[in-house]
Amino acid sequence: MIYATLKTVHVLSIIVWIGGMVFTHFFLRPAVANLDPPVRMRLMHDVLGRFFRAVLVASLLTLASGVWMLGRVAKQVVQSGGSFQMPLAWTIMTVLGIAMVGIFMYIRFVLYKRFDRCVAAAEWTAGGSALAKIRYWVAINLGLGVLVLLVTLLRGTA
Numbered sequence: 001m002i003y004a005t006l007k008t009v010h011v012l013s014i015i016v017w018i019g020g021m022v023f024t025h026f027f028l029r030p031a032v033a034n035l036d037p038p039v040r041m042r043l044m045h046d047v048l049g050r051f052f053r054a055v056l057v058a059s060l061l062t063l064a065s066g067v068w069m070l071g072r073v074a075k076q077v078v079q080s081g082g083s084f085q086m087p088l089a090w091t092i093m094t095v096l097g098i099a100m101v102g103i104f105m106y107i108r109f110v111l112y113k114r115f116d117r118c119v120a121a122a123e124w125t126a127g128g129s130a131l132a133k134i135r136y137w138v139a140i141n142l143g144l145g146v147l148v149l150l151v152t153l154l155r156g157t158a
């Protein structure tokens, strides 16, 4: 029951995180591209601020539930006298998952903070370049997330 709950929290958090990145990158960004820079950047500032608050929670839940599941499986194997061998797909998920959390923290606490200052000071050129960097790193995180999903969900189907 605990394991199933952890896995549900894990997957729901991933849905919020990956789904939000897909929406922002492929639907919101192109739709606002032709707005005047002040309007576009104020809108993106508001949307990203709300989204990043949700991702802060979702990314920490992903990490905590993932590590907790790993710990439970490892403990059970060791308690029943075996030695725990982490499956390759889990190792890839853990390493890339931690990288994704690190990249998100950089986006939120370095790039978004910079963007926030630019919007407050109405510096639209500098704001545009901060936003472009956010877009770049969100695309990297989306790529890593999709890779983790493919490795995790397609394992054992060859």
Ligand code: HEM
Binding pocket: 007, 010, 011, 014, 018, 062, 063, 065, 066, 067, 069, 070, 090, 093, 094, 095, 096, 097, 098, 100, 144, 145, 146, 148, 149, 152, 153
């Ligand atoms: C942050 C570090 C992470 C750790 C330590 C971790 C660990 C785990 C563990 C132990 C499981 C249970 C696997 C099972 O019972 O078969 C799991 C399931 C899963 N994880 Fe992660 N994970 C992490 C990040 C991620 C990320 C970033 C994604 C997707 C982008 C992801 C997607 C999934 C999915 C879809 C499942 C369900 C797999 C299934 O039931 O077939 N995880 N994770």
